[in-house]
């Protein structure tokens with residue numbers, strides 16, 4: 001299950017998710033409600049992915065949410081961030097945050113270094129296995145694109161190398 005956290009100030013040229021940049025967009029969700037929704041589905045899940053937007057702009061509530069997930073489920077936790085690994089070390093609460101993460105993918109997206117491989121969009125981004133739960137070989141198995149068709153028929157194209165939707169496609 002993927003959670004897209006709203007708000008990002010990095011403005012990387014070529015960003016795949018510009019609709020997540022506005023700091024006042026998205027939907028405000030209570031952590032307890034979010035946790036309850038997650039638990040409703042957790043038997044069918046391997047783990048959660050935190051993406052955005054820039055998740056670490058909401059470090060405090062995010063860390064609290066991840067702590068609850070860690071303490072009450074066996075789900076794995078993967079986090080994407082535009083902050084570099086070095087920048088993350090200077091953020092408040094970083095130790096508490098990292099204790100609740102299995103894999104962290106860090107760094108801005110740089111269009112001229114595009115790679116779309118192993119869950120990273122550009123080759124400057126770095127992969128950090130905080131726990132022993134996953135390895136590089138596991139990331140190699142992740143498909144580069146996903147098509148999600150909702151019950152109402154709406155289609156979402158996502159992934160590290162998403163397909164492009166063309167008008168007139170059936």
Ligand code: SF4
Nearest residue numbers: 008011012015082109
């Ligand atoms: S950090 Fe991520 S969400 Fe933010 S602009 Fe860069 S690619 Fe987009």
